[in-house]
Amino acid sequence: MTARTLFEKLWATHEVVAETADTPAVLYIDLHLTHEVTSPQAFSSLRARKLSVRRTDLTFATLDHSTPTDTDQLFGKIPIRMESAAKQIHEFEKNCAEFGVELLGLTHKQRGIVHIIGPELGLTQPGKTIVCGDSHTSTHGAFGALAFGIGTTEVGDVLATQCLLQRKPKTLAVNVEGALPFGVTAKDLVLAIIRELGVGGGTGYVIEYRGSTIRALSMDERMTVCNMSIEAGARAGLVAPDETTYAYLQGKPHAPQGPAFDRAVAHWKTLPTDAGARFDRQIDIDASMLEPMITYGTNPGMSIGISAKVPTQANDEVHAKALAYMGLTAGQAVQGQPVEFVFLGSCTNARLSDLRAAAAIVKGHKVAAGVRFLVVPGSQQIKHLAEAEGLDRVFIDAGAEWRESGCSMCLGMNGDLVSRGSYCVSTSNRNFEGRQGVGARTLLASPITAAASALAGCVSDPRSRLTA
Amino acid sequence: MDPIHTIRSRTVVMPSSNIDTDQIMPARFLTTTTRDGLGKHLFADWRYDGRGQPVADFILNSSEAVGCQILVAGRNIGCGSSREHAPWGLYDYGFRAVISTEIADIFRNNCLKNGLIPVVVDEATHASLIETPGAVVSIDLEHCVLTLPDQSTVPFVIERFARHCLLNGVDETGYLLSKSAEITSYEARTQR
Numbered sequence: 001m002t003a004r005t006l007f008e009k010l011w012a013t014h015e016v017v018a019e020t021a022d023t024p025a026v027l028y029i030d031l032h033l034t035h036e037v038t039s040p041q042a043f044s045s046l047r048a049r050k051l052s053v054r055r056t057d058l059t060f061a062t063l064d065h066s067t068p069t070d071t072d073q074l075f076g077k078i079p080i081r082m083e084s085a086a087k088q089i090h091e092f093e094k095n096c097a098e099f100g101v102e103l104l105g106l107t108h109k110q111r112g113i114v115h116i117i118g119p120e121l122g123l124t125q126p127g128k129t130i131v132c133g134d135s136h137t138s139t140h141g142a143f144g145a146l147a148f149g150i151g152t153t154e155v156g157d158v159l160a161t162q163c164l165l166q167r168k169p170k171t172l173a174v175n176v177e178g179a180l181p182f183g184v185t186a187k188d189l190v191l192a193i194i195r196e197l198g199v200g201g202g203t204g205y206v207i208e209y210r211g212s213t214i215r216a217l218s219m220d221e222r223m224t225v226c227n228m229s230i231e232a233g234a235r236a237g238l239v240a241p242d243e244t245t246y247a248y249l250q251g252k253p254h255a256p257q258g259p260a261f262d263r264a265v266a267h268w269k270t271l272p273t274d275a276g277a278r279f280d281r282q283i284d285i286d287a288s289m290l291e292p293m294i295t296y297g298t299n300p301g302m303s304i305g306i307s308a309k310v311p312t313q314a315n316d317e318v319h320a321k322a323l324a325y326m327g328l329t330a331g332q333a334v335q336g337q338p339v340e341f342v343f344l345g346s347c348t349n350a351r352l353s354d355l356r357a358a359a360a361i362v363k364g365h366k367v368a369a370g371v372r373f374l375v376v377p378g379s380q381q382i383k384h385l386a387e388a389e390g391l392d393r394v395f396i397d398a399g400a401e402w403r404e405s406g407c408s409m410c411l412g413m414n415g416d417l418v419s420r421g422s423y424c425v426s427t428s429n430r431n432f433e434g435r436q437g438v439g440a441r442t443l444l445a446s447p448i449t450a451a452a453s454a455l456a457g458c459v460s461d462p463r464s465r466l467t468a
Numbered sequence: 469m470d471p472i473h474t475i476r477s478r479t480v481v482m483p484s485s486n487i488d489t490d491q492i493m494p495a496r497f498l499t500t501t502t503r504d505g506l507g508k509h510l511f512a513d514w515r516y517d518g519r520g521q522p523v524a525d526f527i528l529n530s531s532e533a534v535g536c537q538i539l540v541a542g543r544n545i546g547c548g549s550s551r552e553h554a555p556w557g558l559y560d561y562g563f564r565a566v567i568s569t570e571i572a573d574i575f576r577n578n579c580l581k582n583g584l585i586p587v588v589v590d591e592a593t594h595a596s597l598i599e600t601p602g603a604v605v606s607i608d609l610e611h612c613v614l615t616l617p618d619q620s621t622v623p624f625v626i627e628r629f630a631r632h633c634l635l636n637g638v639d640e641t642g643y644l645l646s647k648s649a650e651i652t653s654y655e656a657r658t659q660r
Contacts, residue, residue, distance in 0.1 A: 016654040017647060023629045026647050028654055038551065040501035045641070054651075058660075066499050084499035091501050135550040135574060151552035151578035153641070161644040163651055167627060169573075199486050200544035200570050233547060235573050299486050299547075318485050318542070411495040411549075420518065432490040432548060434513045 003274035006240050007171050007206045010146040010271070014129045016163055024165040030128040031058055031145075032158045033114045034101065036092035037065040037413065038133030042156035043095040051160045053099045058162060060123060061096050061103040063089055064113045066413045069376050069403035074106055082415050099159070112379020112405040115139040115347040119223065120379055122252025126241035126268040131158055136347045136429065138229040142222035143249075144241035144271050146206070149230065170280040172205035172234065176213040178288030183463035185357075186221035187349055187427065187446035189213070190228045191293040191303045193285055199301040202234030205281065208273065209239050213287040219248040220353040227348045228429050231300040240272035292462055294334050295431045295444040297322035302431075306335050306449065306461050325433055326441050327421070334443065335459050341424035342367075342454040343436070345376030345403075346410040349427035349447050355386050358451035359394040361465050367399035368457025374416065375400050376408040400454065412437050425453040469583055471637035474608050475564045477537035480527055481601035487541055488548035489575060493557045495549075506553055507560030528561075532602050537564040540597045544568070546575025555582045565607050567614075569594045580630040581640065585609060593622045609635060 004012075011027075019025035032055075039061075046052070053059055066085035072078045080086035089106070096103035104111040110121060115136050118124040124140045130147035131137060133155040140147035154164055174193055180186075207229050214222070222239045229237030239245075246265050249255040256264040291305040302322060304310065312330040313319040323329060328337070344350070344358050355377060367373045375395045377383040383405055386392060392402045409416040410428035412435075418424040420439030427450050431442035445453070448462035455465070497509040515526050522529040539558065545568045546554065555578045558566070565585040576586045585607060589597070596616065597603065606615040609631060614622045633640055654660070 013658075016650050021628065022632075023643075024627070026644065026650065028651070028658075028660065030660070037498050041503050041552075044502070049641075051645075082499070088499045088501055133550060133552075135548065149550040149574055151550055151555075151574060151581065153552060153578070153581040153639075157641050157644050160641060161648070161651060162655075163644055163647070165629065165640050165644060199547055200572070203544070203570060203573055230548075230574075233544065233572060299488065317483070321484065411490075413495045413498060430488075430490065430548060432488045434494055435490050438494075438513055438518070 003277040005171050005273045005277045005279060006144060006208055006238055006271055007146065010127065010129065011168060013127070014146070019168060024167045026163050027166045028129060029058070029131050029158050029162055029164060031060070031118070031123055031130040033118055033130065033132035033137070034059065034061045034155065035064050035114050035132070035134065036067070036088050038152050039095065039155055040088065040091055041152050042159055043099065045156040046099070046159055053101060053159045054162045056100045056102070059101050059159065061092070061101050062111055062114050062117055063092065063106055065407045065411070067106065067406045068414050069406045069408045069416060071404055074404045085414055109380050112381065113347045113350065113407055115227065116351065116378035116382065119143065119219070120252070120381055122249055122255030125249065125255065125264070126245060127271055131164065135230045136227050138235065138237045139223050139227040139347055141226040141229065141236050141238040142219060143245055144238060144268065146236055146238070148235040169235065170205045172202060172207045173279040173282040174207050174209050174285060175282060176209065176211040176285045176287050178213060178286045180213065180287050181290060183292055183448065183466055184290045185446040185448065186217055186224040188290055188293040189287060190225045191295070191300065191444065192290050194228060194232045194301050195303050196283060196285060197232040199231060199299045200233045202229065202232035205234050207232070207234045207237040208279070209237060214239055215242065218353065219244060220351045223351070224348055228300065231429060241268045292446060292449050294449065294459055295442070296326060296328055296334050298325055298431055298433050300429065300431060300444060303444070304334065306459070309333055335461060337423060337459045339425050339443070339453055339458060340371060340422040341418045342371060342373040342450050343409040343424055343426040343428060344447055344450050345374065345378070345408050346428035347378065348429045350376060350378030350382070352382050352385055354427065354447040355382070355391050358447040359391045361448055361451040361462060362398045362400070362455065363394045365398055365455050367454050371454055371457050373400035373454040374403060374409055376403045377405045379405045409436055411435060418442070425450045425459060469637050469639060472564070472583060472585065472634045473610055474606060475537055475585065476604065476606040478602045478604050479538045479540045479597060480533050480536045481540045481598055482527060483542050483598050485542035485544055486547055487545045489546055489551050489554040490548055492546070492554040493551060498551060498553055500553070503556045505560065506557035507562070510557040510561045535562070537562060538567060538605055538607070539563050539565070540567045542568065543570045544572060546572040550574045552578045552582070555579045555584050559584055567597060580627070580634070583634065585626070585634065587614060587624050589614065589622060589624060
């Protein structure tokens, strides 16, 4: 039999109807995750066509995007301040009830950012196809699942038929070798990969991250890498499942249990790319050459090592426009740039390991005067685990705000916003103009760079605060 | 959805590359629960200043943009968020086609499902369109041909099934629903 890639195996086992020149493949979806922002119009379409949700058992719902992270608003002590957000949340609650979709509602202990709770609950598993009306669905690819973001019309298609019409994408291997140097995290690695590929370089491809560096990453770190695949234009990123994956999933509530788990592992072991399988394209990354990364521009490809200077690109209007927006000039260092906000959160970097790494830097220190440091755990479960370890006290004692889980300041839909013209070191995934608020200036970085910057009051190299 | 065969219009040119969907439709307008009325928020942060006044030199605020149905944009338009609110806003504003050298995957899919034709052209054609804002261009979906102001023609590629749907004013959901028997049989066969 011909050697096949992980992607090709995932694709082949989910084709309900194979593609032809005239029609795309009908692809079966094993897990459909939904949230309040990209589903209302899909439920309306279902209602208009008098359709039901085909597989409520494969559909899960959570509240994250426009959801308050303020405790009193979340738990109903005071009304949700943003009226439009409140309306959207309530409409979602109604839709889920009417169509029989299980919703992890506002006060549910398992609620959280959709891409954090899927893995955490064991819903995300190797070999599955997973979609959500959110581009960061690529996160789930860390488990060897084919996971990608879809639009709202497609959300409706999946609700009604559990299938999508898809043309087969091409495959791109990103081979990463070399140990990550001291102070260099998975976030820095993926920022370097995006810089290498460019923000459109992955368009039309599914990425498989391969090589010894990737194998050595924890599941949390693999999720950070896969999460940002879309920032290189690739709808999906994959990491082949291995012992790290199985160990993570064992005992998770929705993962197979007992003998069923062993059978599942035996199947998952057949998924990795066969020796000799061909990719449409390959790139190589030497991780040992990296340093902590920081963005300076208005897309995630515009990044530099923290000790480097903002590049000069003559006659490049996009570069010039980005620097004007950011209030930075070519040739200057970003390190040392004063900041008014630091955001530790988002589906990229709000897992327990991210909070621990940041807390280790913050512990016993104070957030610099004039800096608002918002810490937003990725899920309520992570929040409670962090509190059991005392991480909340570390952040609160330092002067940070400790919030309920949600997407929060990554996109500011719930009112957690960066003010106009202010700089924010953010562990999220997008530094687009206005992403964190109108006129906000986002500097993407790792959790430890964010923590070090919060203490210094300016963009700061985390290595000086780490003990080797 | 109404069938679409040909679009003939002057162009609006936005030459920047990597115009992301956060620019096309900023997140604060995503709390809507309908598809309607998003045209007024299209490119809101480039179109209006901090006091909500139109930014004088932004193309959509110029009289030349009125009635234009074709947006010519720099490379990789539609990158970022999967929000379908971006094509909903473009359509509501009046656009019926987007031309670039590269169009981001999710955005392209979303356009096709909302009566917006994504047209990918070569660098030279793109450069000529960028240089001549307001040029009258015609897009023939049936024959997949773009006709430039000098009457020269450029073929373009569009996924065949999506083209069929646009030409006939039908949507993909109906097709998927017609595959119900195959889906049921797949579920039984694979124990899903």
